[in-house]
Amino acid sequence: MPFAVEPLKCNGCSLCEVACSYHRDEAFSLLSSSIMVYRAEEKKNYFGLIIKFEDTLLLGRPEGAEEVGMAEMQSQGGGASAKPIMIREACDGCEDLDGPLCVAYCPTGALSRREAEV
């Protein structure tokens, strides 16, 4: 993984999603990014981050981050908001840039570059 995730620092602003969509399409949306803010349980104030990699999903839940296999996620059901990210492109760490654009935009430090990558 090119970056570290601290879900409780996330404020749900979605700038990471917009940044990633720009990296993908040179346009701004919430559709094409490899990262998304999970905000499907609004009434519980339960939100975090989901990042798609080649074979895994990183689930940045408020209670902690964990990487799960795609098959495992599907067997769990995943929830309506997890489904779209499974059919998106995997995170490439913004290989063509100095570092992940989502990290550069993140205003709270919920996303940060791993020490080895810095």
Place this chain on the structure above:
Amino acid sequence: MDFLFSGNLLVVDLQKKEIEEEVLSEEFISRYIGGARANIALYEKYREEDPIVFGSGFFTGTPVPASCLGVVTGKSPRTGKIGHSPFNLYAGMELKLSGFDFIVVKGVAAEPLYLWVHDGLADLLDASELWKMDTWALTDELRNIIGEEMVQVLGIGEAGMKGSPAAQININYWASPDQFGFGAKMGEKNLKALALRGLNMLDAADPPEFNDRCLELHNRIKGSKVLPGKGFASFSTLLGGEDISGWLSQLLHRHSGCFACHMSCNTFVKYNESPTEMRSTEVTEPGILFTGLSYLQKLKKGGFTIEECGRILEQVSRLGLDPDVAADALVGEGVSDSKGAKKVLQELISAGEVKSGGWMSEEAAEANGQNIFSSWPPFKAIGEGIEKEWMQINALAYTCGICPVFMLTVPFVDAAALAHLMEPGAEMEMTGEALLEITQEILDH
């Protein structure tokens, strides 16, 4: 309009139950920019049909800092004058990405309807089964019907349904900055809700340059250390008000921000389970999101515990009432707990007029212009003493789609900084002075 807008306008005729789509011209955006200024132009065009206009700002939904704002414009049931109220959280962004930048709603429906807008499509649908629902049940049910949990709902509760000037348009389950009684306007029109979901894309004229300039601004904000602490309570002390953070912290769960914003103003408290519970449990309604400050201050001053405050404001939100007006009524009537609140809130819904008004005193309004913007966050201290400047910030923010509180807090996100983004964003050559001249028209209207 090719850049930063979808380029489409919806005109919804409730009486005829018809929806027309219009293409937004580049001239329209060049002339009116967006948000509140563009809303006024659309309002005037359809004035005879008592429209209510939902508009997105120039930068709403983009990576520009705090670009979360949508704006409702119409004739206020509370003041009888034109007013502009923002809708934030994710709702402004979802409107901009829905495929329609502006929605004009005119006429009165023969039976209750809701408007479902998404992906360049719009449908007027039967709301007779939804009409009597409170805003929490409404949001749940619309998301269930549509099959998408992230749909944003601008909806009304009992207060709007009964035409109370104390009614507001809620954003999903939560209180909004609407202090003009636009909930009653929707009720008059038999319009229960707008449901918004946006999966469209916004193009920039020069994407790399626009991205670079946005990132530069974000980095400057991160390095400036001008932002207050988390939660609306931090503004209280920043502005010399009472520190309510200790009172709030007893049930504090977690803070959150609106779309694209560095500041985590919104504060969630839990009173139906432990506030330190971070997991998603079987408790489906653990608490409430506070999206403003002054009603909390009023209720605390009135002697309410934070738990009573949360439970009362849940009632207020479900009814679709303006929490500031509700707090005035509850404290004024000497209510001491959430059980006693029910009667007072019902009386408030039945009352024909509302005393609680905008953030400026009558004298200040006389000297500086009318209360045409919601006092958001509803906190007088923000505007007191800087009425003229605060009005100008609001006019600029409501036009560009940026949170005005953010602009006040981060002063270098000003007209010049925003104008600097317009050329790579949308091929618009603009100066800060020219932008302020256009937004001044809102104040002069």
